Amino acid sequence: MISYSLSGFVKRDFGKAAKGGEKMISSIAELISDRIGAMPAGERRAAQTLIASYPLIGLKTVAEFSAAAGVSSPTILRFVARLGFQNYPEFQSALQDELAAQLQSPASRTLNQPSPNGGAVSPMLEATLDNMRETFRHLSDKQLADIVAKLADRRGKTFLIGGRFTDPLARYMAAHLAIVQPNVFHLAGQESVWRDRLIDMGKRDVLVIFDIRRYQDSLVRFAETAHQRGVQIVLFTDQWLSPIARFARHVIAGRTAVPSAWDSSAALFVVAETLIGAVTRQLEADGAKRIRELEGLR
Amino acid sequence: MISYSLSGFVKRDFGKAAKGGEKMISSIAELISDRIGAMPAGERRAAQTLIASYPLIGLKTVAEFSAAAGVSSPTILRFVARLGFQNYPEFQSALQDELAAQLQSPASRTLNQPSPNGGAVSPMLEATLDNMRETFRHLSDKQLADIVAKLADRRGKTFLIGGRFTDPLARYMAAHLAIVQPNVFHLAGQESVWRDRLIDMGKRDVLVIFDIRRYQDSLVRFAETAHQRGVQIVLFTDQWLSPIARFARHVIAGRTAVPSAWDSSAALFVVAETLIGAVTRQLEADGAKRIRELEGLR
């Protein structure tokens, strides 16, 4: 239980929650998320906006808070009243005291943060973060730079495709790349459809494939044919490497293991975003007039 | 590029100090220690007490500040006036903006630290990792549990949709959810197409929307109509909250700022994966025979 030192504070017990040791509520943010379910729509909006940029909005005036949340002032006041505060200033003091505790001992914050909740979220998040660090650790700058150069070299076309679960990543990447450069195509729909697109592919072109296990035969066959036609393949796969790696010019092996029934594509996603950013920067550096034209269109 | 939207703050240049590049004053604390020498006794006491418990005292009222410093109210006001602020509220806003910068982007801290590998990838990765930690820090177990319960409660249908860049996330989530339970639909194609699907939606149904800035009008309109039909909305958005938050039952605010020309959806992606995993686990726990049947099919 936290005890606040600064500022003539009122001893509060956060309502029933703290009584009888039913639950341990140590911050207002927790208090809110604990009760947000039992709130009417307007007050919930207030709660959400507060959580979204916690705790700054709460330090501003009621008018600003209400404007940010898109509700009226009384709703904000009812909201803080429901949290157990007598009035708005008292609520603000509590937020300030909380800030004080955080700011004065940054050590305690990082110590308490890793797993404040024994819940099921933390392990998942931790594993994901680890996956990313590991993925990038095995990824050299040289390797990324080569891929970026290839993707930004606009003498050929870029095709993207993914598997059952990874196709959204291909779409995501295509959506961005198609903006900064022409001739970017996402291959969607049925197998026979993108099969036929092979005719358009040649030596100058790049094929970006996402394929994690269970590896899809159709993709492997597609990659093989493309490879035979001289298409350069950039493969996003997991650490066990899709068979497509045999045909790939560049292979990005992401970690996918998480405590879940599913594999995680998050690491690959981040690599994709990194490439998107790097390609964009590269094209800007090249002074591509397309980029300048885009600025104008916006 | 990072820009904070909250709190219409005034662009100040901290008086002469910032002009002509004589000195680089980036925080009010520096500004104070820069000028504390040229202050009269009373104001110096004010300055010292502010520094001593920076910046909390400055967020309280003039009366409290003056009491803590052992001076009178006008002295406090003269003090902030000497720092170059027009009035006390403006001074407080500046302090709050500073706090916002500290709290909301731990990225700035890690960015300034010497990166393990000097490559160009690192800042991007670090920012992304920070975004995820921040996103989850503002996300309570309770909140996630509520959403999971809703998504796993199979008395209604689940619809997913996203914006220009986030629709792949909706697809990714739909691809997984559709396997562990029936009645999961991703809304694709033209606006008029999913517009018509509104007919199928009712009180028991859930609509998962991905919308980060720049927020799309079509999505907002769609969400509003769905909301009017009683559909419960789960919103994935950025920290500035899409206008859809007004209609949403649950709001997940992810951090999107990265050193890139594009915003990052990686944090939202990880939240999505977390939910996918949790929903799957929930359904397993419920002993849904669908899951067992799936095992057999494999």
Added chain:
DNA sequence: GGAGCGCTGTATCGTATGTTACGTATTTTG
């Protein structure tokens, strides 16, 4: 379909807060 309840916004009110004017004290300077 009607009655009751609960939620929300508008408008008003009282007050706490920041602000300013003025007189006294303290320091500085010739």
Added chain:
DNA sequence: CAAAATACGTAACATACGATACAGCGCTCC
């Protein structure tokens, strides 16, 4: 040492902020 200038606090003022009463609306439950 005298006189002026600067600094500081007391007290009155005005604004803007939080609080409250009330009415309209939608929702739920008979």
